[in-house]
Amino acid sequence: xxxxESALRIARRGAVVTxxxxxxxxxxxxxxxxxxxxxxxxxxxxxxxxxxxxxxWAALLAFLVTGVLSLLYLIMRDRKLxxxxxxxxxxxxxxxxxxxxxxxxxxxxxxxxxxxxxxRLTSTLFIFLLFVxxxxxxxxxxxxxxxxxxxxxxxxxxLALVPxxxxxVYWFRTLHPEPVLMKPERPGLPGVMLVTxxxxxxxxxxxxxxxxxxxxxxxxLQDLKEEEMVDGVS
Amino acid sequence: MASPxxxxxxxxxxxxxxxxxTKTAFFSSLVFALLVLTILYFARDKTAVxxxxxxxxxxxxxxxxxxxxxxxxxxxxxxxxRAIDGVRLTPASATEIFLGKVLGSxxxxxxxxxxxxxxxxxxYDVPIWRQLPLLLLVxxxxxxxxxxxxxxxxxxxxxxxxxxVMLPVLLLPFLFPPVVAxxxxxxxxxxxxxxxxxxxxxxxxxxxxxxxxxxxxxLFEAILEE
Amino acid sequence: MPQAEPAVTxxxxxxxxxxxxxxxxxxxxxxxxxxxxxxxxxxxxxxxxLRVVSGLLRPNKGSVKLGGAVGMVAHHTMMYDALTAxxxxxxxxxxxxxxxxxxxxxxxxxxxxxxxxxxxxxxxSRGMLQRLAIARALMHEPKVLLLDEPLTGxxxxxxxxxxxxxxxxxxxxxxLMVATHQLVELVGTAHRVGYMVNGRLxxxxxxxxxxxxxxxxxxxxxxxx
Numbered sequence: 262x263x264x265x266e267s268a269l270r271i272a273r274r275g276a277v278v279t280x281x282x283x284x285x286x287x288x289x290x291x292x293x294x295x296x297x298x299x300x301x302x303x304x305x306x307x308x309x310x311x312x313x314x315x316x317x318w319a320a321l322l323a324f325l326v327t328g329v330l331s332l333l334y335l336i337m338r339d340r341k342l343x344x345x346x347x348x349x350x351x352x353x354x355x356x357x358x359x360x361x362x363x364x365x366x367x368x369x370x371x372x373x374x375x376x377x378x379x380x381r382l383t384s385t386l387f388i389f390l391l392f393v394x395x396x397x398x399x400x401x402x403x404x405x406x407x408x409x410x411x412x413x414x415x416x417x418x419x420l421a422l423v424p425x426x427x428x429x430v431y432w433f434r435t436l437h438p439e440p441v442l443m444k445p446e447r448p449g450l451p452g453v454m455l456v457t458x459x460x461x462x463x464x465x466x467x468x469x470x471x472x473x474x475x476x477x478x479x480x481x482l483q484d485l486k487e488e489e490m491v492d493g494v495s
Numbered sequence: 496m497a498s499p500x501x502x503x504x505x506x507x508x509x510x511x512x513x514x515x516x517t518k519t520a521f522f523s524s525l526v527f528a529l530l531v532l533t534i535l536y537f538a539r540d541k542t543a544v545x546x547x548x549x550x551x552x553x554x555x556x557x558x559x560x561x562x563x564x565x566x567x568x569x570x571x572x573x574x575x576x577r578a579i580d581g582v583r584l585t586p587a588s589a590t591e592i593f594l595g596k597v598l599g600s601x602x603x604x605x606x607x608x609x610x611x612x613x614x615x616x617x618x619y620d621v622p623i624w625r626q627l628p629l630l631l632l633v634x635x636x637x638x639x640x641x642x643x644x645x646x647x648x649x650x651x652x653x654x655x656x657x658x659x660v661m662l663p664v665l666l667l668p669f670l671f672p673p674v675v676a677x678x679x680x681x682x683x684x685x686x687x688x689x690x691x692x693x694x695x696x697x698x699x700x701x702x703x704x705x706x707x708x709x710x711x712x713x714l715f716e717a718i719l720e721e
Numbered sequence: 722m723p724q725a726e727p728a729v730t731x732x733x734x735x736x737x738x739x740x741x742x743x744x745x746x747x748x749x750x751x752x753x754x755x756x757x758x759x760x761x762x763x764x765x766x767x768x769x770x771l772r773v774v775s776g777l778l779r780p781n782k783g784s785v786k787l788g789g790a791v792g793m794v795a796h797h798t799m800m801y802d803a804l805t806a807x808x809x810x811x812x813x814x815x816x817x818x819x820x821x822x823x824x825x826x827x828x829x830x831x832x833x834x835x836x837x838x839x840x841x842x843x844x845x846s847r848g849m850l851q852r853l854a855i856a857r858a859l860m861h862e863p864k865v866l867l868l869d870e871p872l873t874g875x876x877x878x879x880x881x882x883x884x885x886x887x888x889x890x891x892x893x894x895x896x897l898m899v900a901t902h903q904l905v906e907l908v909g910t911a912h913r914v915g916y917m918v919n920g921r922l923x924x925x926x927x928x929x930x931x932x933x934x935x936x937x938x939x940x941x942x943x944x945x946x
Contacts, residue, residue: 387671398661404739410717413717417714418714513804516803576799577797580797581799582813584776585861720779721779
């Protein structure tokens with residue numbers, strides 16, 4: 262099978278997976294809005310949580326994929342790894358942006374502030390910033406091999422950084438605790454809510470995979486087009 | 496017989512000699528540091544925030560931004576005539592080149608910091624003498640961490656068109672752990688608190704420096720090769 | 722008599738930038754004391770080949786083996802404008818692990834630069850820079866010297882100096898690879914000529930010392946002959 266056919270096959274698979282995930286997402290919305298009880302202290306606004314938290318998880322997953330594949334690229338120098346890593350970064354940027362915008366929408370009614378510097382939100386903010394840095398760096402480098410190598414270095418460094426960010430914020434918060442009424446992140450949720458949450462996590466994971474397949478297929482096709490252009494010239 | 500340290504010292508010495516001849520980066524960084532310290536001082540509300548509360552943050556923001564000015568020059572000077580290729584043609588290893596560059600930048604940034612500290616003491620009226628050795632240790636540790644990662648990143652961005660902007664964009668997220676730790680430690684030391692209170696932050700800072708200096712050292716070769 | 726080990730062995734070297742293959746399966750050997758000219762149009766891969774041989778570039782495929790240390794004189798001086806000639810040479814000497822004060826003086830003398838040894842090279846003319854670059858490339862007594870368009874922008878006197886140096890190096894069993902457009906001056910020192918066309922080494926043949934012949938042969942090969 263040629264690279265082109267292979268890429269198109271991946272794109273088709275990606276479309277199917279994404280379609281399934283989007284249906285799943287609709288299902289989650291319905292379940293969350295209609296069939297899951299309203300949380301006692303936070304009211305209906307808490308339901309944003311069912312989208313917000315899994316999106317954060319998907320962003321983290323995207324980040325881990327980019328980081329690990331960056332490390333593998335530096336060892337194996339296989340271009341495919343670089344293409345998947347950068348696709349994962351682009352998908353991850355989108356997910357973390359959703360997370361960062363839904364966070365305040367949830368936070369304001371529940372905590373009274375648009376933003377709270379809790380460990381998870383702040384870590385995701387940094388993941389977002391690191392993704393942006395990674396993509397900006399890629400955009401500024403034109404030689405594909407240099408771009409792959411340099412962004413792989415960035416990916417590995419970013420992967421190593423996240424635990425430090427988390428610890429820093431966590432310690433800072435234990436020194437300066439914010440007045441929070443509830444700790445909604447803890448899975449001490451009653452059964453029905455937990456099921457909604459976990460289903461949402463599963464759906465968001467599948468959505469990530471679908472988007473990743475689509476983006477990767479697009480990247481490969483772009484790459485092929487560039488190759489054809491170069492061959493045409495020389 | 497040349498010592499094994501020789502390439503590292505040679506590279507650092509050469510960087511400092513070039514800087515001494517061109518004189519651009521050092522004075523810019525210094526003036527920048529003084530300006531930032533001044534502006535932050537006047538930007539505060541004297542009735543709401545005490546000097547001792549504001550001072551550590553102001554100091555580290557100053558060091559961070561002035562330091563970044565110094566980092567860019569480390570590889571910018573190599574690009575002119577592709578001088579770095581001349582270095583790559585010698586037996587000097589990627590590790591030696593990295594350490595030489597880091598050493599040169601440490602001295603550069605260190606000089607800026609040492610000049611900024613007395614001004615800082617003057618402006619913010621902080622009692623620095625009580626815990627001076629520990630304070631210097633904190634400054635030294637944070638600077639090593641910041642310069643190691645910064646050297647790796649400046650080697651990367653020097654190949655891009657907007658390197659002066661790209662370096663902060665890439666580097667600042669990495670400065671979050673060491674700077675927060677350094678600010679906490681500085682505040683505690685200036686308030687004459689016992690070190691045991693903030694030993695956690697010290698371990699975080701030390702851990703960061705060890706992990707990221709090592710990573711930067713090993714990853715540098717991938718940046719240098721072509 | 723056993724054959725001396727080649728100064729340079731290039732085996733099936735290929736190199737690409739992005740999607741474009743700039744070198745395709747290039748193989749050649751350079752014996753100690755032999756001078757090989759590389760001729761070819763712009764973009765034929767001469768500079769890339771020299772950079773791969775020097776170790777500055779990694780080949781995507783194939784390998785390079787060197788019979789000893791390598792020195793290079795390229796289009797960029799690869800030195801620091803803000804430093805003096807002496808300071809530049811001293812710096813690179815230190816990186817080679819040499820402490821050779823006297824030798825540096827001798828080198829500057831030989832290349833006719835003794836009178837500007839303590840001036841910043843940012844003020845040097847092209848000819849002076851080229852001579853200094855040669856001095857730097859030879860400091861560590863390499864077994865291989867690579868030169869990329871060494872005579873470009875040089876006046877007759879400077880060119881003469883360079884050609885003389887090349888002759889001396891051949892005597893001292895240093896392997897030379899010279900990429901050039903300026904055939905008339907260099908064809909006399911060359912033993913063989915390598916013809917590069919579109920990233921391939923189309924042919925590598927003994928040099929009869931006639932620039933016209935070389936140009937003819939190149940045209941032949943470039944048009945697919």
